[in-house]
Structures are given as structure tokens and as C-alpha cells.
Amino acid sequence: MLTWLQRDNLSFPPLDKALREPNGLLAAGGDLLPARLLAAYRHGCFPWYQDGQPLLWWSPDPRTVLLPDELHVSRSLAKLIRQQRFEVSFDRDFAAVIQxxxxxxxxxxxxxxxxxxxxxxxxxxxxxxxxxxxxxLDGVLVGGLYGLAMGRLFFGESMFSHTDNASKVGFVTLVGKLRDWGFTLIDCQMPTQHLQSFGAKPIPRAEFALYLQRYLDQPTPADWRA
Structure with a gap:
């Protein structure tokens, strides 16, 4: 049975209560206040719903993740990055990226x-x-992505590209920085061919929960605006 969240209670049901069909649907209702969002990511779930639907919370099994040390970059993409056609920045215009x-x-x-x-x-x-x-590219925003950094984990949310390979360059640059900063895992949530081409893979939800327990509260030396 699907759990309906109360606005005065930030707790979520156990992850093993998530539905098998649709895969990972854990709860509905609640709100999008910062305290609940942070509680959700710490618990191992995330919001995903369409206009006209109630607020839905998901924790799929398996969970798609990328380990920074396992990043795969194709020869053609590596060559493009070396050409430095694109400029990549962090936290320069979050509002424009999410829009x-x-x-x-x-x-x-x-x-x-x-x-x-x-x-x-x-x-x-x-x-x-x-x-x-x-x-x-030439001073115009042509690609990007956003997500949450908590402890030594990065929770990817979405990316966009208005020019061929723009989001790929941004993603590879991000993964390199996260690896340098000591991050251990990037949560990709759901499988896509795009992410799998970079080395993203499925792991059991229970294993993902162990990453949360071990790395969420560890400090990182990340300097996003450097």
C-alpha cells in the first residue's frame, strides 16, 4: 500500500516498502520544503512527478550509479575536450540551468x-x-546539469544540451572534479543509454543504502566556485 506523507512529519517509509510496479514508487504527498527534500535524499528517495499529479517519491531497485573512478570517455569526446571549444563553470547561473x-x-x-x-x-x-x-560556447549557455552534493555523494538530477556534446563535456568535467574532491558515488537514479555510455551501472537498492550510511556525513574539500 502506498504511504501518504503528512506535512507535519518528515519521515519516509522503509525503502523495502517501495512498489515493484511502478518500480520504486515509495510514497506520495508531503511538500517540497528544504527539510523534506534533504530528508528524502538522506533516506534514499527523490521526488518525480508531472503537473496535475500528486507529489510522488521514488526509490528504484536497482539504482543507477556512476563511480567516479569508472568513468568512461570515448576517444572522440576526449579529443573534443582537449580542443577546449567549450568553457565549463560551476554555480555561475543555477537558475538558468534548471530552467x-x-x-x-x-x-x-x-x-x-x-x-x-x-x-x-x-x-x-x-x-x-x-x-x-x-x-x-562563445559566451552563450549551451548545456549544463544540476544536482545535490551531500557528504561524499553527488545526486544528479537533470541535464540539457542545446549544442552537440555540450552536456557531455559538462558531465565529464564534473566527474573529474568530484573524483579530485574525494566523492565516492554519483547517483544517476534511473538508467539511460546516455549515462550507461559513461560507465553508469545498476546496483541493488540495499547496496545504495549502504553508501548513504557510510558517506553522507563525511566532509569533502569541494570548492564549487573556485
Missing amino acids: ACAGPRAYADGTWITQPMQAAYLHLHQQGIAHSVEVW
Whole structure:
């Protein structure tokens, strides 16, 4: 039975209570206040819903992750990065990145990055928890991604690209920085061919929960604005 969250209670049901079909649906309701969002990520779930739906919380099994040391970069992409056609920055324009991520996609109707979601993650960015990667070409924002950094874990949320390979360059740059800063895992949530081409892989939800227990509260020397 699906659990409905109460606004005065930040707790989530155990992860093993998530539905098998649809895979990972754990709870519904609640709100998008920072305290609940942080509680959700610490617990191992995340919000994902469309306009007109109730707020839904998910914890799929298996969970798609990327270990920074296992990043795979194709020869053609490595060559493109060496050419330095693109400029990559961090936290320069979080609002523009999440707005672009919410834009229309050729393969989907609507967006799950609703206006309330954008406002919620912008609030987390202002608290120094949510971060953006911007990719620029001749001074124009052409790609990027955003997610949350907690402890030594990075929780990826969404990416966009208005120019071929722009988001790929941003992602590879981010993974390199996260590896240098001592991050141990990047949460990719759901499998896509795009992420699998970089080395993302499924792990059991129980194993993902062990990463949360071990690394969420460890400090990192990340300097996002350097």
C-alpha cells in the first residue's frame, strides 16, 4: 500500500516498502520544503512527478550509479575536450540551468521540473547544497546539469544540451572534479543509454543504502566556485 506523507512529519517509509510496479514508487504527498527534500535524499528517495499529479517519491531497485573512478570517455569526446571549444563553470547561473533543464524535450510531453520544483532546488542552491554545471560556447549557455552534493555523494538530477556534446563535456568535467574532491558515488537514479555510455551501472537498492550510511556525513574539500 502506498504511504501518504503528512506535512507535519518528515519521515519516509522503509525503502523495502517501495512498489515493484511502478518500480520504486515509495510514497506520495508531503511538500517540497528544504527539510523534506534533504530528508528524502538522506533516506534514499527523490521526488518525480508531472503537473496535475500528486507529489510522488521514488526509490528504484536497482539504482543507477556512476563511480567516479569508472568513468568512461570515448576517444572522440576526449579529443573534443582537449580542443577546449567549450568553457565549463560551476554555480555561475543555477537558475538558468534548471530552467533550461525544464524546457521541452522532443521525446517527452511536459516536464517533471515544475515551477515548484525549480523554486525548491533554487532554495537548496542558495543554501550551498544544490549545484550547477554550465557549459558555454562563445559566451552563450549551451548545456549544463544540476544536482545535490551531500557528504561524499553527488545526486544528479537533470541535464540539457542545446549544442552537440555540450552536456557531455559538462558531465565529464564534473566527474573529474568530484573524483579530485574525494566523492565516492554519483547517483544517476534511473538508467539511460546516455549515462550507461559513461560507465553508469545498476546496483541493488540495499547496496545504495549502504553508501548513504557510510558517506553522507563525511566532509569533502569541494570548492564549487573556485
